[in-house]
Amino acid sequence: MTPAARLQAAIEILDEVIVSARDDGAPADTIVTRYFKTRRYAGSKDRRAVRELVFRAIRAVAQRPSSGRAAVLALAEDDPSLNDLFGEPRGPEPLVDGEEVSERGVVPEWLGAELSPLVEPDEWRAMLERAPLDLRVNIARASREDVLGEFEGAEPTPLSPWGIRLAADTRIDEHAAFARGLVEVQDEGSQLIALACDAKGGERILDLCAGAGGKSLALAAAAPSAAILATDSNRARLSKLGPRAERAQAAIEVRLLNPPNELQELSDWRGQADVVLVDAPCSGSGTWRRNPEGRWRLTPERLDRVVGVQKRLLEMAAEMVKPGGRLVYAVCSLLSREGAGQIQGFLDGHSSWIVEETPIAAGRLDGAGRLLTPGHDATDGFFVARLVRFC
Numbered sequence: 070m071t072p073a074a075r076l077q078a079a080i081e082i083l084d085e086v087i088v089s090a091r092d093d094g095a096p097a098d099t100i101v102t103r104y105f106k107t108r109r110y111a112g113s114k115d116r117r118a119v120r121e122l123v124f125r126a127i128r129a130v131a132q133r134p135s136s137g138r139a140a141v142l143a144l145a146e147d148d149p150s151l152n153d154l155f156g157e158p159r160g161p162e163p164l165v166d167g168e169e170v171s172e173r174g175v176v177p178e179w180l181g182a183e184l185s186p187l188v189e190p191d192e193w194r195a196m197l198e199r200a201p202l203d204l205r206v207n208i209a210r211a212s213r214e215d216v217l218g219e220f221e222g223a224e225p226t227p228l229s230p231w232g233i234r235l236a237a238d239t240r241i242d243e244h245a246a247f248a249r250g251l252v253e254v255q256d257e258g259s260q261l262i263a264l265a266c267d268a269k270g271g272e273r274i275l276d277l278c279a280g281a282g283g284k285s286l287a288l289a290a291a292a293p294s295a296a297i298l299a300t301d302s303n304r305a306r307l308s309k310l311g312p313r314a315e316r317a318q319a320a321i322e323v324r325l326l327n328p329p330n331e332l333q334e335l336s337d338w339r340g341q342a343d344v345v346l347v348d349a350p351c352s353g354s355g356t357w358r359r360n361p362e363g364r365w366r367l368t369p370e371r372l373d374r375v376v377g378v379q380k381r382l383l384e385m386a387a388e389m390v391k392p393g394g395r396l397v398y399a400v401c402s403l404l405s406r407e408g409a410g411q412i413q414g415f416l417d418g419h420s421s422w423i424v425e426e427t428p429i430a431a432g433r434l435d436g437a438g439r440l441l442t443p444g445h446d447a448t449d450g451f452f453v454a455r456l457v458r459f460c
């Protein structure tokens with residue numbers, strides 16, 4: 070493909086990404102892969118170059134653009150050589166005076182006021198920088214030092230005692246240590262959320278929003294004799310946990326929940342849990358460095374909806390904790406309403422809970438919890454708070 074044809078392909082893909090972001094459809098990565106399934110003439114260099122263009126355009130524009138072309142024109146403001154490709158054979162249509170160019174930026178304008186006051190504009194750029202590849206060592210089966218030696222160029226992560234860091238594009242799915250269940254891909258920030266639970270052997274631990282089980286597996290590695298129940302309302306995500314647990318040789322019970330019946334479905338855990346982790350669905354604003362088009366998906370209505378779900382999940386989780394037990398609430402978000410605001414609301418309505426300092430040496434205090442940010446901690450962005458039920 071010529072450079073002009075690659076640019077045209079990027080514009081076509083971006084058009085699809087825009088529709089998908091509006092309709093809550095497939096992620097950009099999937100759309101890129103799908104696009105090339107029907108275009109066998111494109112070689113691996115073409116695919117890589119087009120993918121790179123698509124993601125550079127997504128990173129350049131904060132708010133969902135009107136078209137792929139408008140997004141690419143925003144990118145061309147940083148890289149004027151792209152303008153020369155318009156009107157070339159197989160390239161995009163020639164440029165027209167006064168054409169719409171999307172506004173460049175990091176944070177959508179309407180969302181700026183929602184960010185935690187800790188996230189000052191000088192650290193916004195870091196929210197879009199490429200993340201390294203972090204692995205969590207399965208400390209039930211190997212030490213970090215042993216596993217470090219198995220990966221060339223690996224460094225220990227600075228904040229999590231379980232993590233090792235590799236270059237962003239390292240492939241590990243065929244690595245022997247991965248196949249043997251000694252490592253899992255997990256951002257250092259996610260590892261710190263599991264650390265905040267301080268899981269101990271013999272405890273009953275409920276991971277209420279377990280998804281594909283990344284944090285359940287970390288909890289099982291930290292406390293192999295704990296009784297861990299991983300639940301989620303998404304069957305597809307939860308079904309990934311079984312094979313991962315098998316590879317890690319971790320004993321984790323899995324249960325699919327069917328909203329709005331979660332309380333009945335968890336009746337055997339009511340008031341029984343030593344720890345409940347609520348890794349709640351959220352805006353994902355802490356993970357834009359991995360999913361930059363998350364900015365295009367978010368709307369005020371979607372944010373309101375997810376804040377409502379978080380509140381409901383917190384209420385439900387509180388029912389499961391036994392007196393003296395702890396509730397760890399986390400969101401991969403940098404928005405106050407989902408983090409510090411959500412916990413303040415909970416504390417205002419529940420007098421039998423107290424805040425406990427999270428046992429992680431990272432982040433900054435944000436209300437009743439801690440905030441990890443890409444700019445300050447070089448992790449994905451997370452809010453985490455730990456509450457204890459005293460009666």
Ligand SMILES: C[S@@+](CC[C@H](N)C(=O)[O-])C[C@H]1O[C@@H](n2cnc3c(N)ncnc32)[C@H](O)[C@@H]1O
Nearest residue numbers: 278279280281283284301302303328348349350
């Ligand atoms: C942030 S993700 C969890 C990520 C996961 N803990 C991990 O470490 O990979 C939030 C999860 O909450 C789940 N969820 C949403 N509503 C739920 C409900 N009512 N009950 C249980 N899980 C729910 C979603 O399906 C999603 O998998």
